[in-house]
Amino acid sequence: EAGVAQSPRYKIIEKRQSVAFWCNPISGHATLYWYQQILGQGPKLLIQFQNNGVVDDSQLPKDRFSAERLKGVDSTLKIQPAKLEDSAVYLCASRPGRNHPKNIQYFGAGTRLSVL
Amino acid sequence: QKEVEQNSGPLSVPEGAIASLNCTYSDRGSQSFFWYRQYSGKSPELIMSIYSNGDKEDGRFTAQLNKASQYVSLLIRDSQPSDSATYLCAVGPQGGSEKLVFGKGTKLTVNP
Numbered sequence: 001e002a003g004v005a006q007s008p009r010y011k012i013i014e015k016r017q018s019v020a021f022w023c024n025p026i027s028g029h030a031t032l033y034w035y036q037q038i039l040g041q042g043p044k045l046l047i048q049f050q051n052n053g054v055v056d057d058s059q060l061p062k063d064r065f066s067a068e069r070l071k072g073v074d075s076t077l078k079i080q081p082a083k084l085e086d087s088a089v090y091l092c093a094s095r096p097g098r099n100h101p102k103n104i105q106y107f108g109a110g111t112r113l114s115v116l
Numbered sequence: 117q118k119e120v121e122q123n124s125g126p127l128s129v130p131e132g133a134i135a136s137l138n139c140t141y142s143d144r145g146s147q148s149f150f151w152y153r154q155y156s157g158k159s160p161e162l163i164m165s166i167y168s169n170g171d172k173e174d175g176r177f178t179a180q181l182n183k184a185s186q187y188v189s190l191l192i193r194d195s196q197p198s199d200s201a202t203y204l205c206a207v208g209p210q211g212g213s214e215k216l217v218f219g220k221g222t223k224l225t226v227n228p
Contacts, residue, residue, distance in 0.1 A: 031214070042120070042204050042218030043160065056215060091159060095214075104150070105216065107159040 002026065004108035006092050012114045018080040021111045025073070025094030031055075033105065034067055034077050035091040043091055049075060082115045089113070118143040120207050122219035130227050135192040137222050139205030142186070148208040149181055150216065151190045155201045164190060195226040 005024040013019050025032050031050055035043035046065065048055040051072035060067070064083070069075040079086055089112050093105040119142040129135045137151075148167055152160035166172045166179040166188065178191040188207075192199055202221040208214060 040124075040220065042206075042220045044218070045215060048215060104162055104165065107161070109159050 004092055004094050004106055006090075006108035006111055008111055009109065010112050010114075012116065013082055014116050015084055016081040018078065019082055019113060020076050020078045021090050021092075021113075023075045023077070023092030023108060025075070025092070026096075026106055028096065029094035029106075030072075030097050031095040032069055032075050033093040033095070034075070035093065037089045037091055037110070039088070046077070079113075082113075084115050087113055087115045118146075118207070118217045120205055120217050120219035122203075122205050122222050124220055124222060126223040126225055128225045128227060129195050131195060131197060133195050133226075135195045135199065135224055135226070137190040137192075137203050137205075137224065139188045139190075139207075139219055140186055141188070141205075141207045141217075143207065143217075144183075144186065146183075146186075146207045146209065149179070149188045150206040150208070151177075151179060152204040152206060152218075153201045154204055154221065160204055192224075195224075197226050197228050200224060200226050 007022050033048050034046045037043045046060045047057040047067045049069040052069050067077045089110040091110045092108040095105045121140045151164040153163050154160045164179040166181045169181050172179045176193045180189045202223045204221045205219040206216040208216045
C-alpha cells in the first residue's frame with residue numbers, strides 16, 4: 001500500500017512570496033490533515049478535511065493560509081504572502097475512518113519550508 | 117486550550133537500559149493516546165496506541181495510562197542506538213485519532 005505522498009520536499013522562498021504544497025493521501029482514506037511543525041515543537045493541526053469538506057480549521061491563519069481538497073482526494077495548502085515565522089515542516093496525514101480496524105493517522109514525509 | 121506536556125529532554129540512556137518517557141495532558145475527556153517516533157528530518161511514525169487504563173506491551177515497548185492522573189508513559193526496554201529519536205505524545209478524543217493534540221516531544225539518545 002502506497003503511503004501519503006507530499007511534494008515538494010523542500011522549498012525556499014522570500015518573505016511575501018506565495019507557496020503551495022500538495023498532498024495525496026492513502027487511497028480510500030476519507031480524512032486528511034495538514035499540520036505545521038516548527039523546529040523543536042510537536043505538530044500543530046492547521047486544518048482537517050472529511051472527504052472534501054472542512055471539519056476543523058480553527059487554527060488556520062486564514063488571512064494568509066488556504067487549503068482545499070477538491071474531489072475529496074488530493075489536497076493543496078497555500079500560503080500567501082509568506083512570513084518568516086512560517087518556516088516549518090508542513091505535514092500531511094490521512095486516516096481511513098471510524099470503522100476501520102486501524103483507525104490511525106498516517107503521515108507523509110512533509111515539506112520543509114524556509115522563508116528568507 | 118487543550119495541552120499536552122512532555123519533558124523536552126534530551127534524555128540519554130546507555131544501550132540496554134530502560135528508557136522512560138512521560139506525558140501529561142489537560143483535557144479530562146481525552147480517550148485515545150498515542151506515541152509517535154520521529155527520526156530527525158523524518159515524519160512521525162506511530163509506535164503505540166492505548167485507550168484503557170493500565171499497561172499495553174508490544175515487543176520492547178510498554179505504554180502505561182492513568183486517566184485519573186492524566187498521565188501516559190512509554191517504556192522502552194533494552195534500548196538500542198536505533199531508538200534514538202524524538203518521541204511525541206499525542207492525545208485525542210473518544211473514538212480514535214480524529215483530532216490529535218501533540219506534545220513538543222522528548223529527544224532520546226541511546227549511547228552505545
